[in-house]
Amino acid sequence: MIRLYIPQPLAAGAAVAPTLDQSRYLTQVMRLKAGDDLLVFNGRDGEWRCSVAEVLKRGCLLKADERVRDQILPPDVELILAVVKKSPLEFAVEKATELGVRRIRLVRTARTQPQTIRLDRLDTIAVESAEQTGRMDVPEIVVSEPLDALLDGWDPDRRLMFCDETGGPPALTALPKAGGAGWGILIGPEGGFSPDERERLLALPYATAVSLGPRVLRADTAAVTALALWQATLGDWER
Incomplete structure (x- = not known):
């Protein structure tokens, strides 16, 4: 059945107005008519069977x-991704949404190359991915900020998975020992973290440095790999 994300309140009998683009999709592409059903979610009120009125x-x-499903939130994990080029960035956002990340934060590091970021485009990708995968929320995408600023404001009760391309214990070994409910997963830019950044990250008491294997991964591949490893050890894959 068709699923749409519409950020309007959902309750029994409520009128729901899709956007013009969504309406065109429903009536012109999918050929729905009055009385036909679809599923709608808004990230707050669960998933609802709606009909074309x-x-x-x-x-x-x-x-x-x-209402056909009560609201369920994904695990409290966010992806912190150094800004990369358009194609791998969009891929990472799509796959992170599929893998159940709750938030995506973009950061600028010492080796981050200047890039134009279209948050509206990334939001659209996240919405479409959420609609297709059956999740009942859409991850928030936070505008880029310097890595140092992010670490300065970090909640020390929140764990940080530091994906260290220079080495470290395997993620499947290190993560269960670290514990913690809320997590961030930090992926560096092309060229990796600078020595100063790496030194600071390794000194953080809430950070767990891990290796993603013996091969050097692209940033988008590393993001997918890290999220899969985290989900397999601390996430909701056994739900």
Whole structure:
């Protein structure tokens, strides 16, 4: 069944207005008519079976009929990704959403190359990925900030998985020993972290340095690998 993310309140009998683009998709691409059903979620009120109430000249209206799933949030893990080029950045956002990350934070490091970031495009990718994968929320994407600023404001009760390309214990060994409920997963830029950045990260009491294996991974591949390893050890894959 078609699933749409519509950030409007959902309750029994509520009228729901898709965007014009969503309405075109429903009525012109998927050929839905009045009375046809689809699933809608907003990240707060669970997943609802809605029906097309009316097809208008411009857009359509839906009616929320029945909640079919209660709201479930993914594990409290966020991806902290050094800004990379457009294609790998978009890939990382798509796959991180599929893997259940709750938030994506973009950072600038000493070796980050200047890039134009279209947050609207990344938000669209995250929404489409959430719709396709069955999750009931969309990860927040936070605008880029310097790595030092992020670490200065870090909550020390939150663990940080530092993916160290120079070595470290295997993630599957190190993560279970570290414990902790809330986590961040830090992925560096092309060229890796600078010596000063690495020294600071290794000194942080809440950071766990891990290796992602014997091969040097691209940033987008490292993000997917790290999230999969974290999910396998501390996440919700046994749900």
